Amino acid sequence: MDAMLHISTLHYLVLGAALFLLGVIGVLTRRNVVIVLMSIELILNAVNLNLVAFSRLWGGLHGQVFAIFVITDAAAEAAVGLGILIAFFRNKETINVDEVNLLKW
Amino acid sequence: MFFLSHIWLIPLLPAFGATLMFFFGRKLQKKTVSAVCVGVIVLAFLMACGAVWQYSDYAHANPEKHGYETTVYTWLGSDTGQLTYTTQAGTSAEFRADAGFLLDPLSSIWLLFVTGVGMLIHIYSTGYMAHEGGYYRFFGYLNLFMFSMLTLILANNYVLMFVGWEGVGLCSYLLIGFYFHRKSASNAANKAFIVNRIGDAGFLLGMFFIAWIFGSLQFTEVTKLARDGAGHFSADTLTYITAATLLLFVGACGKSAQLPLYVWLPDAMEGPTPVSALIHAATMVTAGVYMVARSNALFWLAPKSMTVVAIVGALTAIFAASIGLVQNDIKRVLAYSTVSQLGYMFLALGVGAFAAGVFHVFTHAFFKALLFLGAGSVIHAMSGEQDMRNMGDLAGKIPVTYRTMFIATLAIAGIPGLAGFFSKDEILWKAFQKSPALWAIGFVTALMTALYMFRLVYLTFWSPSRVASHDIEHHIHESPKSMTGPLVVLAFFSITAGYLGVSPSLGGSNYFEKFLEPVFVNKVEATEAPASSPAPSEEGSRGTEYLLMALSVAAAGAGWYMASRAYGNAGKGFSEPIAAAAPPVYNALLNKYYVDEGYDYLFTGRRKLGGVRLGAMGLGEASSWFDANIVDGAVNAAGWMTRLTATISSWWDKWIIDGVGVNGIAYSMLPLSWLSRLFGLGLVQWYALVMTAGLAGFVFYYVYH
Numbered sequence: 001m002d003a004m005l006h007i008s009t010l011h012y013l014v015l016g017a018a019l020f021l022l023g024v025i026g027v028l029t030r031r032n033v034v035i036v037l038m039s040i041e042l043i044l045n046a047v048n049l050n051l052v053a054f055s056r057l058w059g060g061l062h063g064q065v066f067a068i069f070v071i072t073d074a075a076a077e078a079a080v081g082l083g084i085l086i087a088f089f090r091n092k093e094t095i096n097v098d099e100v101n102l103l104k105w
Numbered sequence: 106m107f108f109l110s111h112i113w114l115i116p117l118l119p120a121f122g123a124t125l126m127f128f129f130g131r132k133l134q135k136k137t138v139s140a141v142c143v144g145v146i147v148l149a150f151l152m153a154c155g156a157v158w159q160y161s162d163y164a165h166a167n168p169e170k171h172g173y174e175t176t177v178y179t180w181l182g183s184d185t186g187q188l189t190y191t192t193q194a195g196t197s198a199e200f201r202a203d204a205g206f207l208l209d210p211l212s213s214i215w216l217l218f219v220t221g222v223g224m225l226i227h228i229y230s231t232g233y234m235a236h237e238g239g240y241y242r243f244f245g246y247l248n249l250f251m252f253s254m255l256t257l258i259l260a261n262n263y264v265l266m267f268v269g270w271e272g273v274g275l276c277s278y279l280l281i282g283f284y285f286h287r288k289s290a291s292n293a294a295n296k297a298f299i300v301n302r303i304g305d306a307g308f309l310l311g312m313f314f315i316a317w318i319f320g321s322l323q324f325t326e327v328t329k330l331a332r333d334g335a336g337h338f339s340a341d342t343l344t345y346i347t348a349a350t351l352l353l354f355v356g357a358c359g360k361s362a363q364l365p366l367y368v369w370l371p372d373a374m375e376g377p378t379p380v381s382a383l384i385h386a387a388t389m390v391t392a393g394v395y396m397v398a399r400s401n402a403l404f405w406l407a408p409k410s411m412t413v414v415a416i417v418g419a420l421t422a423i424f425a426a427s428i429g430l431v432q433n434d435i436k437r438v439l440a441y442s443t444v445s446q447l448g449y450m451f452l453a454l455g456v457g458a459f460a461a462g463v464f465h466v467f468t469h470a471f472f473k474a475l476l477f478l479g480a481g482s483v484i485h486a487m488s489g490e491q492d493m494r495n496m497g498d499l500a501g502k503i504p505v506t507y508r509t510m511f512i513a514t515l516a517i518a519g520i521p522g523l524a525g526f527f528s529k530d531e532i533l534w535k536a537f538q539k540s541p542a543l544w545a546i547g548f549v550t551a552l553m554t555a556l557y558m559f560r561l562v563y564l565t566f567w568s569p570s571r572v573a574s575h576d577i578e579h580h581i582h583e584s585p586k587s588m589t590g591p592l593v594v595l596a597f598f599s600i601t602a603g604y605l606g607v608s609p610s611l612g613g614s615n616y617f618e619k620f621l622e623p624v625f626v627n628k629v630e631a632t633e634a635p636a637s638s639p640a641p642s643e644e645g646s647r648g649t650e651y652l653l654m655a656l657s658v659a660a661a662g663a664g665w666y667m668a669s670r671a672y673g674n675a676g677k678g679f680s681e682p683i684a685a686a687a688p689p690v691y692n693a694l695l696n697k698y699y700v701d702e703g704y705d706y707l708f709t710g711r712r713k714l715g716g717v718r719l720g721a722m723g724l725g726e727a728s729s730w731f732d733a734n735i736v737d738g739a740v741n742a743a744g745w746m747t748r749l750t751a752t753i754s755s756w757w758d759k760w761i762i763d764g765v766g767v768n769g770i771a772y773s774m775l776p777l778s779w780l781s782r783l784f785g786l787g788l789v790q791w792y793a794l795v796m797t798a799g800l801a802g803f804v805f806y807y808v809y810h
Contacts (some may be wrong), residue, residue, distance in 0.1 A: 024797055027790070027793055028790050028793055028794045028797065029790070036790075097788075097789055097790055098788060098790075100787070100788070100789050101786070101787030101788055102787065103785065103787045104785060104786060104787025104788075
């Protein structure tokens with residue numbers, strides 16, 4: 001099977017970048033707060049992918065270890081985020097992020 | 106000296122009569138009114154005779170005194186020292202005017218003829234006014250007049266004399282306007298008073314000057330100061346004295362109807378005839394002459410004023426005589442005659458012949474009063490007709506009136522043997538000595554006097570009858586005794602009064618002039634006499650005097666002759682010779698030289714020239730137009746300008762300051778701040794986008810740098 005496409009580090013990076021971009025676009029564009037949180041997770045996971053790819057490239061385990069930290073951090077952050085979401089919903093009865101504009105001038 | 110010490114009773118008696126009439130006159134019967142009012146004048150006359158009689162004794166006993174003087178009370182002035190003022194010389198003087206009386210030769214002459222002629226006229230009026238309404242009012246005014254005139258004559262200072270002066274002016278107004286229902290009468294009364302007032306202004310100013318120069322207003326004081334200081338006065342003082350005397354003469358012009366201010370006298374004939382006789386012939390109009398004679402010491406110090414007096418007198422004489430030649434109203438002729446004769450008196454005063462002037466006043470009072478009363482009698486007989494063109498052939502029908510008037514005419518014309526001859530000739534002789542030109546004017550006037558007086562006699566008495574209606578002609582009758590009695594008395598005096606002043610050239614000793622000598626001492630000439638040229642020789646001057654006398658008699662005769670030629674046979678529709686010879690001259694004379702119309706244009710402003718008033722009143726109207734339109738217009742314009750600027754200011758404030766400045770800045774904030782507003786959008790995703798954009802920017806910067 002040498003005629004097969006060799007999956008190199010570049011592919012991992014491109015995928016990671018694409019996932020990152022999708023996540024950023026989701027954060028910036030989506031109206032639903034839950035989707036925004038999911039997009040934030042996507043961004044974090046894209047970063048994980050980047051880290052692991054570079055760990056495979058350089059042969060050390062630093063990238064993978066950092067990825068574990070990021071996953072933990074993402075879990076905590078998701079919990080907090082959902083807590084904010086619940087509080088937000090209790091106040092506004094809506095999960096439309098456009099409605100968070102009390103600080104509008 | 107009872108009459109002398111009680112001399113204040115003389116003016117007070119008629120004042121009492123006037124007061125009684127004022128309060129009770131309406132309720133009294135005519136005969137009571139007559140008894141009271143005529144009675145007081147008779148009493149006053151008797152007292153006057155007594156006073157003058159006693160004065161001659163007094164004067165003999167006190168030769169150093171210049172007349173008998175008594176003060177009844179202090180009228181103006183006090184001893185508080187508050188009324189001091191500084192005189193022209195720099196000394197301090199106290200203002201004082203007493204109710205004081207002075208009886209000296211001058212005032213005694215006036216006193217006698219005023220009370221005497223006044224008494225006769227009062228008696229006459231009881232007959233003349235017997236059928237008129239307002240009887241008590243007439244006599245009340247007449248008595249008030251006598252009171253004022255006597256105050257004027259007997260006053261010892263200028264201020265009290267001025268009181269009398271104004272009083273006679275007031276009574277003149279009241280009496281001229283006696284028939285006040287007639288517009289012409291009330292207009293004439295107004296005219297008299299107003300023109301008089303103009304003269305009074307001059308009198309007052311003259312008085313102020315005298316008080317300022319001499320520090321006193323008493324006659325004796327002023328005369329003494331003037332005579333003592335003659336020759337020592339500075340040129341400035343003499344100028345002021347000239348001014349004072351000229352102003353006094355203006356007052357005399359007003360009262361005695363001289364040239365610019367004579368216009369009231371002819372119109373004053375609107376009053377009843379006794380009024381014309383008393384006031385405008387014998388007494389009031391002589392007040393000016395009295396005042397100038399009283400101030401003779403001042404006039405001697407001001408030769409220029411005397412020249413003015415003489416010239417004005419002469420011009421007035423000839424001017425009025427010329428107008429009198431053609432008048433048709435019998436009283437108008439006599440009025441202009443009065444103005445003319447007054448001119449003679451002032452001519453005499455002006456050339457320095459004070460005694461001659463006073464003598465003419467004296468004789469004139471008799472024959473002029475007689476002429477007026479006689480004219481009144483004629484009018485009474487003609488049932489009110491006054492136009493001589495409708496008279497004629499009255500000699501036989503009213504004999505007493507005719508004879509007395511004829512005597513008066515002879516007197517005024519200057520026919521020898523009667524009063525007027527002696528007095529008028531004195532004046533003409535003295536005028537000739539000063540200036541032949543003045544004599545010439547007087548001579549022509551004498552001719553005209555004779556002419557118009559005989560014209561009057563011819564037209565009224567001697568010419569064929571031109572009486573208009575048969576009723577009047579049948580009604581012609583002689584007047585009652587109350588009217589003819591005074592005529593006879595006056596005629597007697599018109600003949601005899603002249604003999605008091607027969608001049609030395611005719612063999613007399615001129616008692617009149619001697620009597621008046623203390624009053625008219627001429628200190629100025631006495632001090633200057635040694636330096637002047639020697640007087641002309643006695644022989645030469647006597648010859649000239651006789652020549653002039655003959656000329657005046659010739660003039661009188663010529664006047665008589667001319668009148669007889671022109672009017673002797675004046676039948677109905679007769680023509681005036683002057684009208685036939687020179688119609689423009691006749692028109693000018695008949696219309697009194699259009700002087701009244703001239704005054705209308707110049708002063709009274711009753712005539713307009715194309716809608717614009719002329720003269721003094723026109724100036725007033727122009728000034729008031731100027732004030733109302735231009736001055737007030739400027740004020741209004743200023744106000745309008747203020748409102749305009751206020752409007753602009755408020756518009757500026759509202760639209761520019763507020764609109765642009767304040768609100769504009771506010772409105773512009775909105776667009777100007779969009780950039781800053783972006784920071785406060787409030788949208789979380791927007792914040793995230795900005796963060797991402799910043800991050801991307803940093804990345805690109807580091808990658809591509």
